[in-house]
Amino acid sequence: MKQSLTLNKVTRFMGFGTLKPFTALFTGKVQKEDILTILKKFIVPIASILLFIGLWHAGSRALFNMEADYKIEKALTDQGQKAANEMKACIASGDISCQPNTLPSPTQVWASFQTLLKDHKVISADKLAFKEKTAAMNEKRVAAGQDPITYTGRPSFVDQIFTSLKTVFAGFLLALLIAVPIGIVIGLSETLRSSFNWLIQIFKPVSPVVWLLLVFMIVKTMTKDSxxxxxxxxxxxxxxxxxxxxTLVNTAMGVSSVDKDYINVAKVLKLGAFQKVFKVILPSSLPLIFTGLRITLSVAWMVLIAIELLAxxxxxxxxxxxxFQNGANDSNSKIIVAMFVIGLIGFLLDRIMLTIQKMVSFNKNEGL
Incomplete structure (x- = not known):
């Protein structure tokens, strides 16, 4: 029973509904509604995944053949029939040195994913060996007031995932700490909302590249000797x-749309400014605030990849x-692995925020 409840929670979290219609197949109490639900929630999504993989495979083969024909034709034009025959034989043999470097197939991407995981295990073992080797030396350095010796080898793919997550949560926390207080202050005053609306509307669509350059100038100046x-x-x-x-816009909107009766009750009870904010305004504004936070986290994850790429x-x-710069034969496959990982993490972050939003929302259907 407990396992069934847990699975139902997981499937609801992932957006697939509950397992009740699926378990009906094993209990013998199958109804028409159960069959339709299974078709909508399980069969159709699985079919769409298989269709996507099939189209991807067909597209990669078509591009592979197109690039192979181009390489053979080029060899024929530049060096003659013998070179063209050699190029054709080389491509057919599967030799890495002459394989067309185009859209990889699903099997190639899966192989690159496994390679990245193996690479992570090797790097993790090197880190552990380095830590054990320098443990005694680092104790002496710390005791002497010196900085410990740190591992300077290249990070693995998994390490870079955790680095991105650390950066995005730091940026999300910064956005929360800036946007929510300012949104509350602006939302409490119609004069402030009209006064600062121009600033919000101008800076909201600014590209991540521009913000990166601005922050780079300021931070480099302030941390020059650090x-x-x-x-x-x-x-x-x-x-x-x-x-x-x-988050700033949604917080201001949520605060400004608090029911006036609540504000009047706060006045009757003679609540102070902070009490009014924390006991009346914030609880009433939480659904809209969390809607803004959900959007903020999604935007933060999207712009993070671009900012890391540029910076x-x-x-x-x-x-x-x-x-991309490496240009190795498996580089395209690794880029697509990263693409799927980025998308999956973005989906999970959105699900987490949606779950929290539903917990604080008065409307249980909000945010679907």
Whole structure:
């Protein structure tokens, strides 16, 4: 019973409804509604996934053949029939040196995913060995007031995922700390809303590239003589400034739309300014605030990849750019692995925020 409840919660979290219609198949109490629900919630999504993989495979083969024909034709034009025959034989043999570098197939992407996981295990083992080797030396250095020796090897793909998550949550927290208080203040005053609306409307559509350059100039000036990791600081501040506007607007809207009866009750009870905000205004505004936070987290995750790519700071964006620059035969496959990972993490972050939003929302259907 407990396992069934847990599975139902997981399937609802992932957007597939509950397992009740599916379990009806095994209990013998199948109804027409159950069959339709299974078809909509399970069979059709699985069929769409298989269709996507099939189209992807067919497209990759078509592009592979197109690129192979081009390479053979080029060899024929530049070097003659013998070179063209050699190129055709080389491509058919599967030799990496002459394979067309185009859209990889699903099997190639899966192989690259497994390669990245193996690479992570190797790097993790190297880190552990380095830590054990330098443990005694680092104790002496710390005791002497010196900085410990740190591992400077390249990060693995999994390490870069965690780096991106750390950066996006730091940027999200910054956006929350800036946008919610300002949104509350602006929402309480119609004069302030009209006064600052122009600023919000101008800065809200500004590109992540512009925010990155602005933050880069400021942070580099302020940390010129510091040993701090300026790349991380630049990245998370840029993410926070790019993504905070949805929360700011929704918070101001939520505060300004609080029922006037609640405000009048607060006046009758002679609540102070802070009591009125925390006991009346914020509870009433939470659904809209969390809607803004959900949008902010999604925007933060999207702009993070672009900012990491541009700033060359550690993370998934940097990983994608390095693989693109690398141009190896499996680079395209690794880029697509990163694309799926970015999309999956973005989906999970949105599900988490949607779940929290439903917990604080008066309308249980809000946010679907």
């Amino acid at each position: 040993n701090q990791d300026s790349a991380f600081i630049i990245s998370f501040i840029s993410v926070g400034l790019c993504s905070m506007w949805a 060359q700071s550690p993370g998934l964006g940097s990983f994608v750019w390095e693989e």
